């Protein structure tokens with residue numbers, strides 16, 4: 001009888017008790033950016049790291065991309081340790097950090113990509129083909145001959161994306177990749193992430209945008225204050241998005257506002273109603289699909305300057321995760 005031994009597939013990212021402390025020397029105060037993080041991302045997954053500013057997302061990406069050493073703990077990419085096997089890790093990852101740095105603004109996108117492709121050892125036909133494919137893929141083919149210095153932030157961000165893919169990486173780390181992109185470019189970006197998933201690549205994407213995480217990720221890990229709070233499915237995020245909405249109204253005459261404060265507070269699913277000087281109202285909802293009813297009530301009362309907003313991630317965290325008794329900064 002033949003026996004088959006099954007070995008567990010190597011995760012794309014595996015992090016164990018990872019800790020990173022900044023400062024602490026020459027009287028600089030210590031900042032604990034990562035405080036004992038455990039994370040496993042299976043190969044082929046699009047995994048979101050969702051957290052507010054200062055949560056520790058960039059620090060984790062930097063450690064995984066071997067440009068920052070951890071203070072303690074371990075991290076591996078496709079089984080290769082990020083401290084002891086930096087070469088092996090670097091050959092397998094592509095990194096896209098947000099911001100303006102790292103592009104040669106006097107060169108064209110094609111020249112930028114040719115340069116980076118040559119650093120990956122590509123030459124001749126292979127190099128030209130890779131660069132052309134990437135320019136097409138990120139929607140910069142038509143601007144391939146223009147200098148980068150005249151580009152919008154969104155276009156520069158797309159070039160960053162192309163740069164991250166130039167080495168044909170198995171694991172792609174995207175740190176706030178849609179910062180500066182307009183909504184159309186952000187939608188195209190989502191298609192690009194789907195393509196990367198279709199090619200079997202693993203994507204670790206950091207964001208503070210719940211809707212973005214919900215739209216592109218297979219699973220999402222919530223991080224705050226250097227700690228991982230929970231890993232959720234996108235369906236959970238979409239429930240939060242429809243549960244925690246904020247409706248704001250302006251130009252509400254005082255007598256109408258007075259009446260509406262009581263009326264709206266009675267609606268099922270409304271958590272709070274506040275008057276906002278000089279003539280505004282703010283309504284916080286805490287149940288699914290409450291916002292449409294609030295909007296209807298406002299319009300019925302003759303209030304037309306209304307809008308819905310998504311509360312900040314910190315606020316959503318405080319409501320849902322705070323309730324579960326997990327540590328969240330207030």
Ligand SMILES: Nc1ncnc2c1ncn2[C@@H]1O[C@H](COP(=O)(O)OP(=O)(O)OP(=O)(O)O)[C@@H](O)[C@H]1O
Nearest residue numbers: 022023031033051052053054055056057058059060
């Ligand atoms: N070089 C540094 N020196 C000192 N403190 C730092 C340094 N880099 C980051 N920090 C601090 O570490 C914490 C985590 O920062 P990090 O940039 O990893 O968070 P983030 O989630 O990526 O936030 P953002 O979305 O603002 O980029 C923050 O309190 C930040 O101020």
